[in-house]
Amino acid sequence: MPFADSPSRPRILVIEDSYLTAAAVCDMVIKCGYEVAGTVGRLESGLEFVREHPVDGAVVDIDLHGTASFPICEQLKKRDIPFLFLTGYDRPYPMPEEFKTAPWLPKPVDHREFGVALAGLARTAAAEAGRGNLVLERLAIADWLALQPRLERVSLSAGEILIGAHGEVTHLHFPITALVSICARRGGGKAVEVALVGRDGITGVGLMLGNASSPGLETMVHVAGTAWRIAASDLAPLLEQRSSLRAALLEAVHEFLAQISETAVSIGSATIEQRLARRLLMVSLRLGSRQLALTHEALAQLLAVRRSGITVALHMLEARRVIRSRRNLVEILDYEGLARVAGSGHLSCTEAGAFPSR
Numbered sequence: 001m002p003f004a005d006s007p008s009r010p011r012i013l014v015i016e017d018s019y020l021t022a023a024a025v026c027d028m029v030i031k032c033g034y035e036v037a038g039t040v041g042r043l044e045s046g047l048e049f050v051r052e053h054p055v056d057g058a059v060v061d062i063d064l065h066g067t068a069s070f071p072i073c074e075q076l077k078k079r080d081i082p083f084l085f086l087t088g089y090d091r092p093y094p095m096p097e098e099f100k101t102a103p104w105l106p107k108p109v110d111h112r113e114f115g116v117a118l119a120g121l122a123r124t125a126a127a128e129a130g131r132g133n134l135v136l137e138r139l140a141i142a143d144w145l146a147l148q149p150r151l152e153r154v155s156l157s158a159g160e161i162l163i164g165a166h167g168e169v170t171h172l173h174f175p176i177t178a179l180v181s182i183c184a185r186r187g188g189g190k191a192v193e194v195a196l197v198g199r200d201g202i203t204g205v206g207l208m209l210g211n212a213s214s215p216g217l218e219t220m221v222h223v224a225g226t227a228w229r230i231a232a233s234d235l236a237p238l239l240e241q242r243s244s245l246r247a248a249l250l251e252a253v254h255e256f257l258a259q260i261s262e263t264a265v266s267i268g269s270a271t272i273e274q275r276l277a278r279r280l281l282m283v284s285l286r287l288g289s290r291q292l293a294l295t296h297e298a299l300a301q302l303l304a305v306r307r308s309g310i311t312v313a314l315h316m317l318e319a320r321r322v323i324r325s326r327r328n329l330v331e332i333l334d335y336e337g338l339a340r341v342a343g344s345g346h347l348s349c350t351e352a353g354a355f356p357s358r
Contacts, residue, residue: 084120
């Protein structure tokens with residue numbers, strides 16, 4: 001059962017199958033200055049609670065009426081929600097490798113020891129409270145609290161296809177440290193990159209426009225990293241219920257379409273040198289780094305030009321002293337100079353943000 005929705009203090013979920021023990025733990029949580037998000041005593045209700053309610057931390061009993069609570073721990077871990085074990089079992093206890101580093105408290109627990117452990121959870125929750133994606137950062141707190149329980153934090157691998165060119169859109173992704181390339185592809189033929197999505201945007205925009213299939217756009221992970229994602233089946237009812245959330249995500253769709261439009265203009269009117277300069281700026285600003293691990297071959301494929309054209313364009317940018325190119329690495333030396341090469345007509349205001357210092 002849920003107890004509190006206030007975001008002012010960390011919300012702690014108590015997972016315990018004994019009513020009396022759960023009541024005592026809730027009392028300690030409150031005395032330590034935290035909110036009790038709720039209490040659950042069975043595996044199914046715990047999984048449902050984590051999916052449906054915002055939680056900042058959890059106190060977990062290992063045994064729930066004879067069933068291990070590890071599936072709940074797995075869902076907590078996927079959502080970056082810190083937790084500690086409060087159990088009658090002694091160490092060593094056989095448990096999955098990924099949970100062995102979680103704090104472990106024995107029953108009965110000392111109040112002071114419990115308070116120290118709970119404070120550790122609160123510090124971890126505070127450190128991880130940043131949403132990491134600018135679209136999510138702009139959401140109103142009510143919309144964020146409605147969306148957060150349905151978000152799953154995932155690791156994305158370079159080259160991973162998130163959405164095929166005409167595939168079904170099953171998830172909406174909010175990149176954090178990952179960088180995603182959107183390419184227009186005809187059948188099995190050559191593809192050309194039309195947009196880059198990093199922590200500034202979202203993927204799977206067709207879901208926001210009421211279409212669950214991709215319109216010939218392939219969504220591929222360009223740089224490995226992390227992202228939040230939400231299943232299409234979870235997003236749809238939220239969009240119907242919360243007009244402000246829909247409006248915020250549609251703003252991200254508008255920015256995505258604007259980038260595609262600017263890319264079309266760049267492809268049709270800019271030189272290879274200008275297009276390359278723009279792409280280097282886009283990657284650097286989204287990754288927050290001056291040093292970019294890029295090969296000539298990859299750049300040629302993404303820009304749909306010959307590899308020799310990329311080699312010449314890199315040499316021209318080096319001659320202008322705006323970059324330094326080494327094997328599989330490009331370092332940006334002069335952001336303002338590179339932006340001038342890209343041309344004001346080929347660089348959006350979104351891409352003209354603060355330049356990374358490193």
